[in-house]
Amino acid sequence: MMSTMEDAQPLVQVTGATVRFRSDTALDGVDFRMFAGEVHSLMGENGAGKSTLIKALTGALALDAGEVRLGGEVVRFATPHDAHLAGISTVYQEIDLLPNLTVAENIALGREPRNRVGAIDWAATRRLAHDALAALGLEIDPASVLGTHPLAVQQLVAIARAISTDVKVLVLDEPTSSLDFDEVAELFRVIRELKARGVAILFVSHFLDQVYEICDRITVLRNGRLVGEYLTTELLRIDLVQKMLGRSAAALAERQTFDAPDDDSSVTLSARGVTVLPGIADADVDLVEGEVLGVAGLLGSGRxxxxxxxxxxxxxxxxxxxxxxxxxxxxxxxxxxxxxxxYSSENRRTEGLIGELSVLENITLALQAQRGVLRRIRSARQRELAASWVEALDIRPPDLDRPVASLSGGNQQKVLLARLLALSPRVIVLDEPTRGIDVGAKVEIQNLVGELADNGLSVVFISAELEEVLRVGTRVAILQDGRVVDVVPSEGLTTDSLLAMVARSEGDEA
Amino acid sequence: MNAVMKHRLFWPVVVLLALILVNTLSRPSFVSITVQDGRLYGSLIDILRNSAPLMLVALGMTLVIATRGIDLSVGAVMAVSGAVALQIIQDSGDAANPSVLAVAIGAGLLAGLACGLWNGFLIAVLGIQPIIATLVLMLAGRGIALLITRGFITTINSDPYKFMAQGYVVGLPFAFYVSLAAIAIVAVIERRTALGVLTEAVGINPEASRLAGVRARGIIWGAYAASGLLAGFAGLLYSSNIMAADANAAGLYIELDAILAVVLGGTSLAGGTFSLAGTVVGVFTIQTLKSTITFLGVPPAVTPVFMAAVVVLVVLIQSSRFRRWVGRLGGRLSVRSAQPVERTEVAS
Incomplete structure (x- = not known):
């Protein structure tokens, strides 16, 4: 409402934000501001301090120094709930809803409408949920159990939950990492609507395309420090990447070429008529030694x-x-x-890592399990082994005894890879290995996949990002409705032509 | 100093020492140990001796809790194993015969193991929730024990059997050596093999463990089997102590003491990382608390209330949030802060 004339007065003003974890400084005197009715992007590599700044802003973490002002007044949130009441809502990267409750219960959780006796007013709860979903243009039954919906729908429910209160600031941490094209478009429509209503939206994403499409302004962090604040229209992509990484983008642009396997390479794994209903029906896959088979398909295609x-x-x-x-x-x-x-699951946290155990224990887990309970790997050997993987994959911080849950997403993924690679596998199936990981770590993992293939490993690389599938895969399997409809060499393909193939399949079926 | 205070065993040990201190202050003879006929006597020695059944049960409980489970049946399993062993001895008519005793003890342990395997089967294979699965045997176990003793309290007279709970070796109670052996064996099996870390992995994240190739089912089953076997041994110690198999009284409520000991030792009921040393400290804490009750002449009728009050206090002291809260209070009121806690302790 006042956003046009009040440009001088930011809605959110963070000054000198500093957060320390023991000896590490996660955030070092960062200034940050957001105006009402803008979409603002926070950019930086993993460990740059994005999550820490968000947590400080939303009351999940206390600042060691500095202050947060909301609408000009200094605020200090003891809990995320306080921040929520003040109008700052967050949707985190990992969905933190309760899959065993209904959609309506999830949306109303913690602020259920009460009736006169103080019991939950279920009719009002369902109405609240219905309205919130309707605002997103979603047709989801509020009475259905959340866990029965795909991840993408759960994500949208999380967003519906966040905007169903009087929201002034909406923080979206990697909201699109599990959404497909249509759903992203849908989300952007909602973001624009909220923006028009004067909501300040903090949009954190690793998808540069999306950042450039939706954001008005970009703040870049690196190593816990502020690099700068820029208007999206005035910042070239190449400059943005350079600012995030602090090194020349030329190093990134240099596209590693992965050798295609020889024609006479043997087939390592061959699957015929694989069926697991519901999901995949009669799928055929052939994996050649030393190749990376990219798998492309829409959400729900059975990847x-x-x-x-x-x-x-x-x-x-x-x-x-x-x-x-x-x-x-x-x-x-x-x-x-x-x-x-x-197999490396797309759900690192629930199906991959043992969060409270250390990096060392996580890396050696599969190998130890393979050897059996009685043949314990000697402590010194475990340490040596884990240290060699930490070094080889450049896992940071290189602290073997740190609980793995405290690592950033990219490093967690590397720990998971280290665990699997320690088994000296023949075939590695990676499901969304770069999901929720920043550009730098993403490229590292992509390059690592290429190196593994060059060493004779067969890799299946599943990703929702077609560009990545093309970049990494030597061949691409097109998946549609649980069937492998085609396998094509990635050479010569463009994202658009691949998208056409992926989408056409769907059209044919319908 | 800071590093010492951060150690996970710091607060459990502080609590135990505080309890001993309170006892000593109220009756200095508490810590005195006398020697008679080359045997040590005294309250502390009694605690070492009497804690043996609870020690065995709590060690098993630690493993079960580490897998995110719970074993409510341990008390009933004690009743079963005691009944089996004593009935065999009584029926044989030759209570001093070593081979009869060996068979009786073996059969008692097997009965405990069988109970544990049953629990593990229900939980690991059939996927029944641990609290329900073990509730079955908790209720049925005492009935089975009564069936074995044909509805009576089986009593025997056998000096060798009596030795288990009441005998002395090199000046210390034999039961204490049983405790020590159990601690050592469990510790070696858990920490010298990979069982400990794999158990923790399963307890923290069963699905991720399965995907990493951990035999989650086998590990969970094994934990219940171990708990059953240890409870079986505890049942033998108990029956040896009173030289009777009392199906209704053997190990009554010991599951609660065991769970409490595990929690006091710093192992979370949510599963995952566990501390055997913590459990040992927890067991001694509970046993000391029981002696305290006897010592202070608390009337039996109000014992549970007294026990509950002290447990709440102990748990509060171990809660970091409570300590922070007291600390903040201390910052504000400086002198008065620590007093409420101290006063309650002295009053006890």
Whole structure:
């Protein structure tokens, strides 16, 4: 309402924000501001301090120094709930809703409408949820259980929850990492609507395209320090990347070429008629030694299901899997691991890492499990092994005894990779390995995948980002409705042509 | 100093020492140890001896809790194993025969192991929630024990059997050596093999562990089996102490003491990282507390209330949030801050 004339008065003004964790300074005297009715992007590598700044802003963390002003007044939030009451809502990268409750209960959680006796007014709760969903243009039954919906829908529910109160500032931390094209467009429509209503939106994403599409202003952080604040229209992408990384972008632009495997390379893994319903039906996959097979498909095309079926996580209802020409029954992940077929889940936190255990314990876990309970790896050997992986994958901070949950997303992913690679696998299936990871770490992981393939490993690389699939994959499998409809060499393909193939398949079915 | 205070065992040990201090202040003879016929006697020695059944049960409980589970059946399992062993001895008619005793003890332990395997089967294979699964045996176990003793309290007269709970070796109670052996064996199995860390992984994140190739099912099953076996041994010690198999009284409410000991030792009920040393300290704390009650002549009728009050106090002292709160209060009121806690302790 006053956004046009009150440009001089920011809605949110953070000055000299400093946060220390023991000896580390996560945030070092950062200034930050947001105006009403703008979409602001916070950019930086993992560990740059984005999450810390968000947490300080939303009451999840206390500042060691500095202050936060909201509408000109100094505020100090003891909890995220206080921030919420003051009008600052957050949707975190990892969805923090309760999958066992209904959509309506999730949206109203902690602020359920009460009736006269103080009990929850369920009718009002459903209305509240319905209105919140309607504002997002979503047709989700508020009475359905949240966990029954795909991740993307859950994400949208989380956003609906955040905007269903009188929101002044909306923080979206990687909101689009599990959304497909249409859903992103839908989200952007809502963001623009909120913006028009005068809400200040903090949009954190690793997708540069999206940042440039939706954001008015960009603040860049590096190593816990402020690099600067820029208007999106005045900042070239190449400059942005350079500011984030603090090094020349030329190093990034240099595209690593991955060798295509020789024609006479042997087939490591071959799957025929693989079926796990619902999800994938009659899928065929052939993996050649030393290749990276990219998997492209829309959300719901069965990408994750395929990965789980190939690695013994879900049991096959039909179909056979041959490894080195021999038919094998992958009855459990354990069996698959022992045959050298390993899987990295898209859900690092729930299906990958053991959060409270250390980096060392996480890296050695699969190897130890493989050796069995009795043949414990000697402590010195464990340390040596973990240290070598920490060095090889450049895991930061290089502290073996730190709980893995305290690492940034990219480093957590590397720990998970280290765990799997320690098994010296033949086939590695990576489901969204770069999801929620910053540009720098993303490139590192992509390059690592290429190196692994060059060393003879067969890699299945699943990603919602077509550009990444093309960049990493030597061939691309097009997945549609649980079937591999085509496998094409990635050479010569563009994102657009691949998108056309992925989308066409869907059109044909419908 | 700061590093010492940050150690996870710091507060459990402080609590134990505080309890001993309170006892000593109210009756200095508490810490005195006398020697008679080359045997040590005294309250502290009694605590070492009497804590043995709880020690065994609590060690098993630690492993179960580390897998995110709970075992409510341990008291009933004690009743079963005691009943099995004593019934065999009584039926044999030759209570001093070493081979009869060996069979009786073996059968008692097997009965405990079988109970644990049953629990593990329900939980690890059938996927029943631990609290429900072990509730089954908690209720049925005492009935089974009564069936074995044909509805009576089986009593025996056997000096060798009596030795387990009441005998002395090199001046110390034999039962204490049983405790020590159990601690050592469990510690070696958990920490010298990979069982400990794999158990923690399963307790923290079962699905991620499964995907990493950990045999989660086997580990969970094993934890309940171990708990059953240890409870079985505890049942033998208990029956040896009173030379009777009392299906209704054996190990009554010991599951609660065991859970409490584990929690006092700093192992979270949410599963995951566990501390055997913490459990040992927790067991001694509870046993000391029980002696305190006897010592101070608290009437039996109000014992549970007294016990509950002290437990609340102990848990508060170990709660970092409570300590911070007291600290803040201290900052504001400087002198008066620490007094409420101290006063309650002295009053006890």
């Amino acid at each position: 994750t299901k395929l990965a789980r079926a190939l690695t013994g996580v879900d049991r096959l209802e039909a179909g056979i899997i041959r490894i080195d020409g021999q038919e094998r029954r992958l009855s459990s992940p354990r069996r698959a691991l022992s045959l050298g077929v390993v």
